[in-house]
Amino acid sequence: MPEQFRSDEALRLYREMQRIRSFELETINLFRKGDFFGFLHTSLGQEAIAVGVCAQLRRTDYITATHRSHGHLLAKGVSMGDLLSEIYGKSHGLCGGVAGHVHVTDMARGVVGGNGVLGQNQPIAVGIALGLTLQQRDDVVVSFFGDGTANEGAVHEAMNLAAVWSLPVLFLCERNEYAELTPISTHMRSASIADRARAYGFEGLSIDGSDIGEVHEAVAGAVGKLRQGAGPMLIEARVIRWRGHYEGDPQQYRSDKSGSRDPLDVLAERYPEVITAEQRRRLQQEAEAEMASAVAVARSGAIPTPESVFQPIDEVTLP
Amino acid sequence: MSAASKLAVPHTAASAGADFATTRYRLAIRDAMTEEMQRDPKVLLMGQDIGASGGLFKLTEGLFERFGAQRVRDTPISETATVGAAIGLAMLGFRPVVEIAFSDLMASCFDTVVNQLAKIPYMFGPQVPHLPVVIRAMTGAGIGAGAHHSQSLETWFAHTPGLKVVMPGTPRDAKALLKAAIRDDGPVIFLEHKALLRDSGPVPLHDEVGTIGKAAVVREGRDVTLVGYSGTLKTVLSAADQLATSGFSAEVIDLRSISPLDTRTILASVLKTGRLVVVHEAHSPMGVGAEILAQISAQAFEKLKAPMERVTAPHVPIPANKALEAFYLPSVDAVVRAADRALRHGSARV
Numbered sequence: 001m002p003e004q005f006r007s008d009e010a011l012r013l014y015r016e017m018q019r020i021r022s023f024e025l026e027t028i029n030l031f032r033k034g035d036f037f038g039f040l041h042t043s044l045g046q047e048a049i050a051v052g053v054c055a056q057l058r059r060t061d062y063i064t065a066t067h068r069s070h071g072h073l074l075a076k077g078v079s080m081g082d083l084l085s086e087i088y089g090k091s092h093g094l095c096g097g098v099a100g101h102v103h104v105t106d107m108a109r110g111v112v113g114g115n116g117v118l119g120q121n122q123p124i125a126v127g128i129a130l131g132l133t134l135q136q137r138d139d140v141v142v143s144f145f146g147d148g149t150a151n152e153g154a155v156h157e158a159m160n161l162a163a164v165w166s167l168p169v170l171f172l173c174e175r176n177e178y179a180e181l182t183p184i185s186t187h188m189r190s191a192s193i194a195d196r197a198r199a200y201g202f203e204g205l206s207i208d209g210s211d212i213g214e215v216h217e218a219v220a221g222a223v224g225k226l227r228q229g230a231g232p233m234l235i236e237a238r239v240i241r242w243r244g245h246y247e248g249d250p251q252q253y254r255s256d257k258s259g260s261r262d263p264l265d266v267l268a269e270r271y272p273e274v275i276t277a278e279q280r281r282r283l284q285q286e287a288e289a290e291m292a293s294a295v296a297v298a299r300s301g302a303i304p305t306p307e308s309v310f311q312p313i314d315e316v317t318l319p
Numbered sequence: 320m321s322a323a324s325k326l327a328v329p330h331t332a333a334s335a336g337a338d339f340a341t342t343r344y345r346l347a348i349r350d351a352m353t354e355e356m357q358r359d360p361k362v363l364l365m366g367q368d369i370g371a372s373g374g375l376f377k378l379t380e381g382l383f384e385r386f387g388a389q390r391v392r393d394t395p396i397s398e399t400a401t402v403g404a405a406i407g408l409a410m411l412g413f414r415p416v417v418e419i420a421f422s423d424l425m426a427s428c429f430d431t432v433v434n435q436l437a438k439i440p441y442m443f444g445p446q447v448p449h450l451p452v453v454i455r456a457m458t459g460a461g462i463g464a465g466a467h468h469s470q471s472l473e474t475w476f477a478h479t480p481g482l483k484v485v486m487p488g489t490p491r492d493a494k495a496l497l498k499a500a501i502r503d504d505g506p507v508i509f510l511e512h513k514a515l516l517r518d519s520g521p522v523p524l525h526d527e528v529g530t531i532g533k534a535a536v537v538r539e540g541r542d543v544t545l546v547g548y549s550g551t552l553k554t555v556l557s558a559a560d561q562l563a564t565s566g567f568s569a570e571v572i573d574l575r576s577i578s579p580l581d582t583r584t585i586l587a588s589v590l591k592t593g594r595l596v597v598v599h600e601a602h603s604p605m606g607v608g609a610e611i612l613a614q615i616s617a618q619a620f621e622k623l624k625a626p627m628e629r630v631t632a633p634h635v636p637i638p639a640n641k642a643l644e645a646f647y648l649p650s651v652d653a654v655v656r657a658a659d660r661a662l663r664h665g666s667a668r669v
Binding site for chain 1: 363389392394395397401402403404405406407408409411412413415431435442443445447
C-alpha cells in the first residue's frame with residue numbers, strides 16, 4: 001500500500017472500521033443473549049471494503065447492500081442507533097420495525113438494504129443508476145454482492161443491462177470464498193470474478209479486500225470514471241470469511257476456519273506513528289461507548305402494534 | 320327478455336355519441352400510455368422490442384418517435400433486470416411501465432415481481448412507501464400460441480399481497496384502467512387479452528380514469544349472475560343472450576380487476592338472483608372462481624337457490640393446436656349449460 005493517506009485520513013478510516021468491528025462484535029453478543037430475533041450475518045473481517053468504498057461516496061450516491069449489510073450501512077452514514085433499532089424490530093427503527101436485520105434501508109442516506117433473495121439487488125441498482133442519469137446527476141450506485149451471488153442469473157442480466165445503457169454502477173463483489181455453506185471451489189471454476197466484466201464490455205479489477213489502501217485507490221479511480229459517464233465497472237475485493245454464514249453456523253464444511261488478515265491491523269501497521277497501540281485502544285473504547293448508547297436506544301421504545309403492520313396493503317376505498 | 324338484454328351505461332353503444340370514439344382495444348392501451356406520458360414526464364416505458372419496432376403486438380407503435388429513446392426504452396431479453404430496474408427507477412420517483420409481451424414470460428422474473436416489487440413497499444416501511452410500477456403483459460389463449468404463450472396466470476399474482484391485478488375486457492376499461500394503473504402509487508400487474516386486441520368499442524374522448532377494484536354490472540338481470548372478465552366477458556355476454564332467448568334474465572358482471580376483488584358487487588347480485596356462475600380461462604383449482612365461491616358461500620349461503628358453478632379451462636397445459644384450444648377454452652355453450660343446471664334449482668325453470 002502506498003503512503004496515500006494523510007494522518008487524519010488514516011485515523012478517520014481506522015475509526016470507521018473500528019466502529020463496524022465494535023458494532024458487529026456486540027451484536028453477536030446481544031444475539032446470543034436473545035436480545036433480538038431472526039438470523040444474524042456479520043461483516044467481520046470485511047470492514048476495509050465497506051469503509052474504503054463509502055469513503056469515496058457522497059450522501060447523494062446510492063449503495064445496495066448485502067445480507068452482511070451492517071458495515072455498508074454504518075460506512076454510508078447510518079447511525080448505530082438507527083440501525084440497531086430496526087434490527088430490534090422497534091417502531092422507531094428505520095423501516096418501522098418490519099424489515100429485520102437483512103433489509104434495513106435508509107433512502108435519505110442512499111442506502112437500499114440487503115436483499116433476502118441473492119442477485120435481486122443488482123437489477124434494482126441498475127434502475128437507480130438509470131434514474132440518476134435521467135435526472136442528469138453525476139451520482140453513482142455501488143452494488144455490493146458476494147461470490148455466491150455472482151452465480152445468479154439476475155447479476156448477469158443486470159451487468160449486461162448496465163453496460164448496454166452505460167450506467168454509473170460499480171458492481172462491488174466481496175469475494176469471501178464461501179457461498180453460504182459452500183466453498184468457492186465447489187461453486188465456481190473461473191479463478192477471477194473480475195474477469196467476467198470483460199464479457200459485458202467493461203473494466204474489472206481484482207484487489208485485496210483486507211487492505212483499505214487498495215480498496216480506496218481502486219474505488220476512487222472507478223467512481224471518478226463513473227461520475228464522468230464511463231459506464232459500469234466491476235471490482236472484486238478478495239477476503240476470506242471470518243465467521244460462518246450465519247451466527248451459530250457450525251461450519252462443518254470448513255477445516256481451516258481462519259479468515260483473511262485483520263484490516264484494522266493492516267492499516268495500523270502501515271501507519272504505526274499515527275495509529276499507535278494507545279490510539280487503537282482509545283478508538284475501540286469510543287466505538288464501544290457509541291455502541292452502548294445505540295443498544296440503549298434500540299432497547300427503548302416499543303415494537304410496532306399489530307394494527308399498524310397487518311393492514312391489508314391492497315385495501316382500497318371504493319366510491 | 321328485453322329487460323334481460325339491457326346494457327348498463329359503461330358499455331352501451333348508445334353512449335358512443337359526440338363524446339365517444341370507437342376505438343380498438345389495442346389502440347386504447349396505446350392512447351392511455353400516450354396521454355399519461357404527455358401528462359407526466361416521470362412516466363417511461365421499458366420492454367423488449369417496444370422502441371422503433373413498436374412492440375410485438377404494436378402496442379407502443381409511434382411512442383418511440385414521439386417521446387424518444389430515453390422514455391421508450393428497448394431492453395435486452397432480460398425480464399428480471401427490466402423489472403428490477405423499474406423498481407430502482409420507482410424508488411427515485413419515476414413511474415415506469417414495463418411491457419412483457421406474454422405474461423407466461425413473467426415466470427422468468429417471478430422473484431422480482433412477487434418478492435421484490437410486491438414486498439418492498441411493505442418491507443422497507445416508511446423508507447419506500449410507494450412503488451409505482453406497472454407491468455403490462457399479454458394474457459390468455461385464442462390464437463393457437465401454445466402452452467408458453469397462452470396462459471392465464473392472474474391467480475399467481477393475485478395470491479401475493481402487495482400487487483394489484485387488473486384485467487380489462489373492453490377498450491374503454493383498457494384505457495381508463497391503464498391510466499389508473501399508471502397513476503397508482505403501488506405496483507399493478509395489468510393483463511391485456513391478446514384475443515381482444517382487435518375488438519372495437521366506445522371510448523370517451525375525455526380523460527377518464529378508472530377505479531381499480533370496482534367490478535361493473537354490464538347487464539342487469541334477475542335469475543342468475545354470470546361473472547366473467549378479460550377474455551371471458553364476451554363469453555358470458557353471449558351466454559346471457561342465449562339464456563334470454565329461453566326466457567331467463569342473466570345479470571352479467573365484469574370483474575375488471577382480480578385484486579382487489581370486488582366481492583361486494585358480486586354479493587349484491589347474488590343476493591338478488593340466488594345463482595352464480597363464474598367463468599375464467601385460468602385453471603379451476605385455487606382460482607378466482609374458487610375464491611369467489613368461497614366468499615359468497617360464507618356471506619350469502621342461505622340466499623343461494625342452487626349450487627354455485629365454475630366454468631374454466633381444464634387443469635392441463637394449453638394445446639397449441641387451434642382445434643384443441645377451442646375445446647380447451649370455456650365456451651358459451653358450457654356457460655349456458657352451467658346456468659341451466661343452476662336454473663333447474665328453485666323456481667326459475669318451470
